[in-house]
Amino acid sequence: MILIITHKEDYTVDYIVNILNDRKIDYYRLNCEDVFKSKFLVSNDLLPKIHEKSNFKSVWFRRTRLPDLSAIPFHERNYLLNEFDSLLKNLFALIDAKWISEPYQIYKAENKLYQLKLAKEIGFNVPNTIVTNSHSEIKDFYNQNSCQIIVKPLSQSIIHNENNSLEHIFTNLIDKTHIENLSNFDLTPCIFQEYVEKDFELRITVVGEKIFVAGVNSQTDEVAKIDWRKGKLKFYETEIPANIMRMCIKLVKKLDLKFGAIDIIKDKKGNFVFLEINPNGQWVWIENETGLKISEALIDELL
Incomplete structure (x- = not known):
């Protein structure tokens, strides 16, 4: 069984869940804001049970969100939120399964300066x-x-x-x-x-050993030249040199991740310049625009 750790408004999970349902793959979705509504148990064997389920073979860690306790007085609310947060962390630490990816490694990998340090060590050009x-x-x-x-x-x-x-x-x-x-x-x-003068920009999604490369011509839109997210440009499937592919996969492994969404610039001189990696980034829009089979690779990795 696959355990999916998320919250109710995670539409990326909704997308995958629809596929899992179609393929009749067994999973349990834990919406973390409802953790107090889900029955949990840790007993002497220290094997956590969530909603009476414990036979998790793999875990897809997406997001956490704590319960809405806004009606409770401030000092009590802070205490309870810390306790719920600790409960989740304790439960996760006890689940012996394949993770995509482990929460501790995701939180560490979100450190942008640490990303730059490792990227430079691997051989990436960085600004x-x-x-x-x-x-x-x-x-x-x-x-x-x-x-x-x-x-x-x-x-x-x-x-x-x-x-x-x-x-x-x-x-x-x-x-x-x-x-x-x-x-x-x-x-x-x-x-x-x-500021790096761009030719175009890349979003490179790594799932295990598989790599999916999408490009966007951000310099064709004045609004999107500095940050492509400001525009409404369509991504397309493209290719990158083999050495850049190897460095992307190596970076994800070095961060102890099974998934990573990497942002790279190809500059006016033809150099590939690393910007950052999102260890839990969005990708559904890329799959829908390019046809890249990212969801298939993710499910295969979980299985």
Whole structure:
């Protein structure tokens, strides 16, 4: 049996579940926000049972979400949320199965600076990068990179606004006005990188030993030139050199993952430049636009 760890609004899981149902493959979906509604048990054998199920052969770890306890007083809510979080972590640690991928490794792999470190060790080209709260260091970095640098989040790029709806923080250029007025701002944690002139961009999805390469012509749309997510461009299946494929698979393995979604630029000089890897990234839209059989590879890996 496959255990799927997720929440109710994970539409990527919905997509896979439909396929599993069609193929009559046995699975159990744990929506983590309902963990207190699902019967769980850990006894002396330390084999966790979730909804009376324990014979999990593989686990697909997607997302966690804690229960909505907004009606409970603040101090009690914090205590209970910490306890629910600890319960999930304890349950996961006891499940002896094949994971795609193990939660600890995913959380570690989400560290963007750690990603850059490993990518450089493997042999990828990576942009000049700094993370600093020093105004003078940023000004120097701006000048050293021909006044062409970008800023992007150090962690996640999605936030909840005051209406509790989701908004994206995109990659943006730093211009002369920003630098001239830099002293007026406190510097929050973020990544500054040299701006790489792009030919096109790649999303490379690795599942086990299989690799799926999709491209997007981001430079054909003025809105999407800096960050392709701002536009509405269609991805297409493409190819990359064998050595880049090997490095992508090696990076995923080095991060102790079974899955990774890698963002790479092909620059104007023909170089492939690593940006980052999402250890639990989205991919359904790529499969739908390109026909790449990512879901099939994922299910095969779980089986």
